[in-house]
Amino acid sequence: MPVATITTVVIGAGHAGLAMSKCLTDRSIDHVVLERGEVANSWRTERWDSLRLLTPNWQSRLPGYGYEGDDPDGYRTMPETIAFIDRYASVISAPVQTNTIVTSVCGNDTGYAVATDQGDWQCRTVVLATGACNIPNVPAVADAVPSQIANLTAAQYRNPDQLDDGGVLVVGASATGTQLAEEIHRSGRPVTLAAGEHIRVPRVYRGRDILWWMDITGVHDERYDEIEDINRARKIPSFQLVGTPQRATLDINALTDIGVNLIGKFASIQDGKAQFSGSLRNLCAMSDLKMNRLLNTFDEWATENGLDDEVEAPHRLPDTTVEDSPPLGMNLTDGRISTILWATGYRPDYSWLDVPVFDRKGQIRHDGGIVDQPGLYLMGMQFLRRRKSALIDGAGDDARDLSDHLVSYLAG
């Protein structure tokens, strides 16, 4: 098959790849966006049924595109999210080639050779926009789960009907774990939630969405090169948040109020018995303190900017309730638990990237998305260039910066 030549190959037609495509078009860089499935593929195929975006509708701003409906404070359902991203691809006339699986990317004398199952490309620059959430990060302890218990990752979960009728142990208390714990518990399957480090926030604070505060106060715009410990910031778990029409707060108290059983971080399995860390009280206390610090910064900002009369009065949530002696063990062979659902995060899949850019932990070495290999760029990762980088709302600024860099790189 002949090799097609082009200046830039963008891999992935989600919001990040499309935002980059728009910026490349604006800068007259000829490019193609290669997509393994359809536009917004992960949103179509890797999400549970009831999921809504965690960001309010107005906060999905992409270069040359944004929300135009009459519910700016609402949260998109998955079909709405897919339609939104799909329409963006049309509006910007993105040169997307769908159903094309990239099998390898290698560096060569003139740039990069991109091999796919639909023919090969030769290009000077490559933008990796394949997302941060390709492979569920399931801890090794999952291998020791007794065989009578069903193991499921959040990526495989669609709705409670998929599960047996027994009890469910949800591992992980960030956005995914708390949402699934609530949905499954309400389906009549008693849920135990194993909570490690987590970030608690109210959905609405002083009458405004928490992400409105993150945006207006500039927290979302904090840059990767201006923050004290960027490696740590890139690993901070997602906010405990859910997007519902009621704009409800989903925290551990909300879950224990409906009867979810709270236990510590999943530590190990010995002789069919699961063991949980005794650090639960500290993790909850830490989360409460962090939340209050964040809200304090919002209050200070509101006062400094004369906004105190426009928003409601400051308020605080009650501390997280943790029983005096949370259980440290659980028998996994007595039939009480029939499913373990791992909501323990994801990692990217770079198995097709044959370029020497990985650190000893398998992560790409990069400086704000400028990969440690000339002409290679990265998009859509947690705190790539800004705190908002992984959000739809964060793709625009990153794409503008990185496409500018790409243009200057091409100009030599």
Place this chain on the structure above:
Amino acid sequence: MAESESTCDNGVNVEALLGAREALTDAPDAAQFQWRATCEWKNGTHSNSTVEGYFGLGEEHKHKTTFTFDADHPEVFASEDLGATPVEYMLVGLASCLTAGIAAVAQHREIQLNSVIATLDAGMNIQGILGIDSDVRNGFDGIKVTYKIDADASEDDIKALVAQSQKRSAVYDIITNPTNVTVEVN
């Protein structure tokens, strides 16, 4: 690094710790430490333990002094009470680890500590170790640590120090999470 204007001094060399953190990020082998102790039975429940050498940063080290610790059980256990009870050493280890962490975190956050006092209580039902009731565990049924801290900081900032110290404490981790223990006889 810019000259710090802070006058906070808790006696912790934070620059050295941060330097070590940076150096060991790129040298994971040097970060492998090994801690050691020896213990010799004396008589009855009395034993004497010694710590002297340890391994780290790629080489052997020695403490400036050889430290020794007598352990025994109290007279209510019909022992001679020639040293602290082993479980009390657990409390000592936890308290000193958390307290060191508080000082280090406070220094890093530029919080002056004036006094830090921890009180520890740990409940134990000795029906476990006596083999009376197999449903009762041998160890503590819980540990309560109460800090009394006087520092130039708000109440929430002091709570955050204590929380961060727990997050980074080795002994807290050893006690709150399972650890494989291998005991051999040679």
